[in-house]
Amino acid sequence: MIMVMSDALAPLFRDASLRSFPAGGSLFRMGDAIVSMFLLRAGRADLVRHSGAGVRMILHRAGPGQVLAEASAWSDNYHCDAVAAEDSVVAVLPRLEFRRRLLAEPPLAQLWMQRLARSVQDARLRAEIRSLPRLADRLDAWLGEGNRMPDRGRWQEVAAELGVTREALYRELARRRVDRRRA
Amino acid sequence: MIMVMSDALAPLFRDASLRSFPAGGSLFRMGDAIVSMFLLRAGRADLVRHSGAGVRMILHRAGPGQVLAEASAWSDNYHCDAVAAEDSVVAVLPRLEFRRRLLAEPPLAQLWMQRLARSVQDARLRAEIRSLPRLADRLDAWLGEGNRMPDRGRWQEVAAELGVTREALYRELARRRVDRRRA
DNA sequence: CGGCGTTTTGAGAGAGCTCAACATCGGTGG
DNA sequence: CCACCGATGTTGAGCTCTCTCAAAACGCCG
Numbered sequence: 001m002i003m004v005m006s007d008a009l010a011p012l013f014r015d016a017s018l019r020s021f022p023a024g025g026s027l028f029r030m031g032d033a034i035v036s037m038f039l040l041r042a043g044r045a046d047l048v049r050h051s052g053a054g055v056r057m058i059l060h061r062a063g064p065g066q067v068l069a070e071a072s073a074w075s076d077n078y079h080c081d082a083v084a085a086e087d088s089v090v091a092v093l094p095r096l097e098f099r100r101r102l103l104a105e106p107p108l109a110q111l112w113m114q115r116l117a118r119s120v121q122d123a124r125l126r127a128e129i130r131s132l133p134r135l136a137d138r139l140d141a142w143l144g145e146g147n148r149m150p151d152r153g154r155w156q157e158v159a160a161e162l163g164v165t166r167e168a169l170y171r172e173l174a175r176r177r178v179d180r181r182r183a
Numbered sequence: 184m185i186m187v188m189s190d191a192l193a194p195l196f197r198d199a200s201l202r203s204f205p206a207g208g209s210l211f212r213m214g215d216a217i218v219s220m221f222l223l224r225a226g227r228a229d230l231v232r233h234s235g236a237g238v239r240m241i242l243h244r245a246g247p248g249q250v251l252a253e254a255s256a257w258s259d260n261y262h263c264d265a266v267a268a269e270d271s272v273v274a275v276l277p278r279l280e281f282r283r284r285l286l287a288e289p290p291l292a293q294l295w296m297q298r299l300a301r302s303v304q305d306a307r308l309r310a311e312i313r314s315l316p317r318l319a320d321r322l323d324a325w326l327g328e329g330n331r332m333p334d335r336g337r338w339q340e341v342a343a344e345l346g347v348t349r350e351a352l353y354r355e356l357a358r359r360r361v362d363r364r365r366a
Numbered sequence: 367c368g369g370c371g372t373t374t375t376g377a378g379a380g381a382g383c384t385c386a387a388c389a390t391c392g393g394t395g396g
Numbered sequence: 397c398c399a400c401c402g403a404t405g406t407t408g409a410g411c412t413c414t415c416t417c418a419a420a421a422c423g424c425c426g
Contacts, residue, residue: 047307055315055320055324057308057311059308070303070304071297071300073296074293074296079304099293103292104289110286112296113257113296116253116300116302117256117257119303121262124242124243126310128232128241133381133414133415134382140238141234141238141240152391153391153403153405164382165384167382168383170404170405170407173405316413335372336372347414349373350375350415350416351413357374
């Protein structure tokens with residue numbers, strides 16, 4: 001297994017038990033009592049919330065090394081659902097132990113606060129990018145943040161990230177291909 | 184002066200000096216070295232970032248009781264500009280002292296982590312709301328989160344929050360008025 | 367009253383969404 | 397090897413919605 005920067009939280013989840021979820025499996029549901037914190041070890045998991053008129057919103061797609069539902073550490077009930085988007089493995093640590101370690105070990109607290117602050121930055125930026133009216137501007141802003149187009153077969157993920165349909169993104173990419181050929 | 188819930192961070196900024204900024208004044212600019220943390224005491228301040236093609240994005244509009252640029256505590260240079268949107272007063276605390284207090288006083292650390300986690304939640308939800316294609320859905324989702332329409336004279340702020348033009352919001356509101364009159 | 371900002375409404379253009387058809391690619395199984 | 401299948405990529409046409417520009421009605425305050 002490859003060690004990546006995103007394993008930085010491993011010390012916080014030392015001695016945590018591992019649990020596997022098949023794609024589509026539910027990690028928790030809105031309203032459930034919060035007993036544990038989850039660190040995604042492999043796979044992907046979505047935080048999903050349903051708005052009044054049945055509109056399904058994916059609040060966050062977590063990848064390996066990320067903790068799900070950061071706010072759940074200090075809350076008693078979940079405010080959204082969590083679903084495995086792929087076959088996934090998570091480290092599970094009791095919520096109270098998670099909190100105890102954060103408050104007892106300043107290095108971990110510092111790491112956690114850095115993580116949270118970074119997540120705030122990212123989420124705010126994403127909100128602003130998505131509020132740009134034109135797709136071209138969204139793509140420019142997104143690419144301008146150091147993001148790069150993934151390999152073929154994963155372009156739809158970019159469309160989702162930008163909050164547009166895949167057709168719209170395909171058209172924009174085609175437009176840029178011919179524009180680049182002209183230049 | 185009225186004491187509100189948002190004064191919870193006051194202990195963290197005890198002994199901090201106060202500084203005033205006129206509307207339009209600059210608190211800091213992208214690239215500046217970070218020496219202090221800012222807690223907004225009165226007024227409003229915007230975090231502004233400029234994307235490549237000159238697109239101006241307001242990452243966050245902070246109000247009284249909020250700390251500006253949370254991530255700056257652990258960073259050496261600002262990643263965005265901060266501008267006073269109104270005449271404002273801020274408490275200024277050296278960044279290293281801010282960090283020292285967080286790591287030395289677990290109750291403050293806990294409060295700070297709760298704040299950050301809540302900000303993550305809020306920002307992610309805002310990003311999802313803004314990615315809804317139809318304004319009606321955005322308004323529904325926003326109202327569904329416990330938000331309420333402010334008094335007349337501040338509806339434009341809601342339009343900005345939803346990421347639409349004020350005209351579009353006015354039209355939607357007019358539509359709902361007649362719809363409600365029919366029902 | 368006379369500004370100034372907000373709210374309201376109109377008309378046209380532009381952009382994305384929806385539905386639809388089709389191409390392409392990788393894998394599966396006959 | 398080839399037929400088939402599903403998912404992804406590509407392109408077209410029409411519709412809907414928002415944006416933009418514009419004009420006017422309010423509402424507040426000096």
